[in-house]
Amino acid sequence: MKRAFAVAVCVLASLLVAPQPVLAADASYRTLSAADNPDWMAPLAGSTSLAALSVPGTHETMSTHGGALTQTQEDFGDSGGTLARQLTAGIRMIDIRARVNTGNTFTIHHGAAYQNANFDDVLSRLGTFLAQHPGETVVMRLKQECTGQLGSCTDVSGQKSFADIFDTYTARYSALFWQPSVTRGAGAPTPSLGTVRGRVVLAVLHGPYGGPIGNYGLTQFSGWDDASSTYVQDEYNVPNVGAIATKRDQVRRFLDITSAGDPGTMYVNFASGSSVFAQPQQVAGGAFGVQGVNPFLLTYLNEGPEVHTPVVRTGMLMLDFPGSGLISKVISLNTVQQR
Template identity: 75%
Template sequence: MAAVGGLVLCLGLLVTPSAALAADASYRTLSTANHPDWMRPLPDGTSLAALSIPGTHETLSIHGGSWTQTQEDFGDGAATLTAQLNAGIRMIDIRARVNSGNTFTIHHGATYQNANLDDVLARLGAFLAAHPGESVVMRLKQECTGELGSCTDVSGQSAFQDIFDAYVARRPGLFWTPSVTRSAGAAMPTLGQIRGKVVLAVLNGSRGGVIERYGLAQFAGWHDGSSAYVQDEYNVPNVGAIATKRDQVRRFLDATSAASPALMYVNFASGASVFAQPQQVAGGAWGVQGVDPFLLAYLNQGPEVHTPVVRTGALMLDFPGGGLIDKILSYN
């Protein structure tokens, strides 16, 4: 293990920029956005699928260093989630480890993020009570694989789905019920059906497979990486490959914009590897434009440059800036 640690340290010295990447309207300025009630004026009959939704990848990953952190740190105990919700984030990506006492702790790989699922649900409940016109979409994933670099679930506990059901039962009314039923995926809801509720989009196992039939029926094929309605090409092998990731995000964004508004699309702008940290992929490095500034520029371009985007779907971002959040919401 000492040898592995030394290798990681050496790689860090090789690939980490000497100074922090500069914040701008697209990157690391989440608190400049303020949209706690953006869903409220939208008609009740609006389909969730038709919305342009700012989201966060690894929503609570604020600890563990440059290879692990994916979001600005606004505090432990899921205080960071509250900051995101106030900024306008409405789709979240929660990764849980099975811990003793049949509980979930929030992890990114081996790193505990100083928050538990109770913290997450308490923050969601408080926000939705204060802003009953809103709804939050959640992707919940079993994080631990037991492999090097990951976490290991505590043995002797209940199955992941049984523990989740217990959390749901302890907070009646928080989740939109059709999305947390094992036996049948839910049809795509309208805003009027889900205001004040958390919608579970999918429950993923540790290797990306779908657990039971929770969530929205449209996402029954949401496995590890990309699928019909999800772009999640998360392996960015080096800084130069950020250009490829930008193109993957752009192509899926264009496909989303052209598709039926009755279908929901989830586009992960995130990516990483040993030689490309999440902050580099998001913000750019070594003269290579990051995905976040690319997205803001692309969305701001007019019809003389490319076919205009008419909706973004859910864009799952690392270190989003306030200007990018503002722009995504402008499509609603």
């Protein structure tokens, strides 16, 4: 409910607030095109738990349309073009939001804004990438986006349930998914990398208000509801630019928890946030002299023991407008970890 209201307010405000100039790109922010890490998982030991890795991910992976209050990623083209570029850059966890459409299909939305892509585009791009790079895996969070409220979308009536439609996709793309993660009513343990190479792992299937649907995904995320939970930091409401400092601290604290935590437990840390008075690009890149989350992260991850206990594992780090240097830094922690 809170997220639906926030989206509604943001969409309404987008009609009233003039677009802000794009913030300057740097190594942490808006330089995805400079990142080239298509096979970074391939050298890692197959026995490594997927949870033990440091993984760059994207929040609202497909969101490139709808204006400054809705866009969360650089635009590399419709029909999954943006996803394809992210995968080449090294992104390995994605956040997909779907609307139930006619013909029992999913279309990709961020609130009311259609993202000029369908779920078939997502799965086709994933299939092509993983066929070309079989040493990799991709973790997916899939959420039913529509609440029917102001600012959100409305699912088309007369269709199957979200879970039933999802099952039709997994049947058609059965070779693409790690099957234990898409088996309804079961839940799966967190796998080793070798078990899931060349496959998509579903972390969780979320309903429109955040609650998991049907016990799909990984068992440890059965309690992942809206916003934060035991293994997830997702404090997405950043009420104003000044509050970016609070968001930075929330991300930092969860990084420290992850780094010191059980390597067999997967943690998901959302660096994203927004509101009417703090657009996604401002939270990520900074604004009005306030440092953004992305440049803070790049600095924090690079700092040595003379400053603080170094981060040795980020878990799944979900980013808006990631830069090539930040992606590469997260990936580099896996090289250190495997030695």
